[in-house]
Amino acid sequence: MSQSELALRGTAGAFRLDVEVAWTERVAVLFGPSGAGKTTLLEAILGLRRNMRGRVCVAGEWLEDSARGLFVPVEERGLGWVPQDPTLLPHLSVRGNLRFGQRRAGADGAPLLDRAIEVLELGELLDRRVDELSGGERRRVALARALASAPRAVLLDEPLAALDLPLRARVLPFLLRVRDELGLPMLYITHDPNEAMLIGDVAVVLSAGRVIARGAPREILWSQAVLPFAQALGVENVLEARAQGGTRVETSRGLKLVVPAELPAGAALRLGLRAEEILLAAEPLGLISARNVLAVTVASCEREAGQALVHLDTGAEPLVARVTAAAAEALSLARGAKIYAVIKAQSLRPL
């Protein structure tokens, strides 16, 4: 299999990326929490970030080498990019979007496009307008458009991230079919460990702009090397806790929580809590099914790509919540804001 190599350094605003990694497997997963720099790295590979310096080689093809003065422009890199937001062109129909992708491949792209339409089951959708599509359909069209451009590799940026669970289950088989039937090199970004294990031949774990591990997904994602980087597990909150009898636990830093199942008192456990599973409320809620309602203070609120990562000070254990930027706006989330964090017992999962 052909070699891929990334050695990139640079800053994007306050963010520093410093990555050096190589792999030969066909399907690589770039794995890490929100804010780890996955999308920034992907954009650098695409050639959209000229302030990143270093080397980029994708599937045996050199695209960038600052030392040699090589910088292949975006339009000549031949990569099939499927952005996190499908970015379907709203002035074109589904067919128009697919043809838009096919142009680079020319006449050779026709069989490719037909194959992509078949594998992704888009035949029925061709004459639709893109604003009539569901979230899952939009992603399939974006993927087909990338495939129709005869790319030398496909770059997918969290293709399942914004989909709800049933929709994920419907889109995932298509991704696996593309992976298995088209045989293209793939770079797949995700913050979901299950997805990483399912899709990837190799996983590159990114945290705070650096590669912290690289290897077979099954071995690496739960290894001791990665576990301390709690955020890299896609479980942004990892809590060391001890059972207090019944369903009550207390974390090592003194945060008292209710978990879904009764545990023998004194048992030690490690709980994972995903940032998007913490609800934030401006005012105390009345009677509510969620078992954990904490009065917290916002320590900081970082906005990025339509989302907001909210660091919470609970007085004991710090927590990270993720909400949409619009929600952060509506709740006026800023340092010092006094709010309530609502956590379902079911969201606290033993690791």
Added chain:
Amino acid sequence: MTGADVLAMTTLTLRVGVVAIALAFLPALGLGFWLARREFRGKAFVGALIALPMLLPPVAVGLGLLLLCGRRGPLHPLFQALGVELPFTWWAASVAAGLVGFPFFARACEQAFSEVEPRFEQLARSLGYTRGATFLRVTLPLARRGVLYGAVLAFTRGLGEFGATAVVAGIQPGRTETLALGIWSRIEQGDDAGALALCAASFSLALAATTLAEGWLRRAPRARGTPRP
């Protein structure tokens, strides 16, 4: 004044307006795109410069044009080389109309382009489209409503242009006398009926242009460049 006179003046006004928009089109598009996509020092100053023809008394704009492009003006040889005799011809009326309409046009273009999410352009580039092809196939189609809106605004502003045109083109019946100039001459001559007839022609022209554009804007699917999940 006969019906043929009204028709001739209306045709001349239309021709002046269309040529004015054609002259302003590329500069407005280019400047609008540049302002929408680039951050630089002195951007506010450039913005103010563009707004000038809108803010100055049109007569002053006309005088400026005359000084620049008149027989002794620095730009006169350029127009001569192009084979265009500018001062006191309908060309001058077009340039004047284009210039006073330009701020509206360029602003509308800037606004329209800044509403197109750069993500769409990046995506097109990644699929092999050059900057130019991306502009033509993605940016412009997505911004077309705003661009058209700006063109109509500038066109209708140009139709009513009086002060700058009077100075740089003169009021010459049959040659440079557009509807706006014609109305003024009729009032001067005490021909109220003639002035009113020309007013009606002006009104119809502006209404027709705006109705056509509105109709097109309403028919064209709304293609605002905001991505959605």
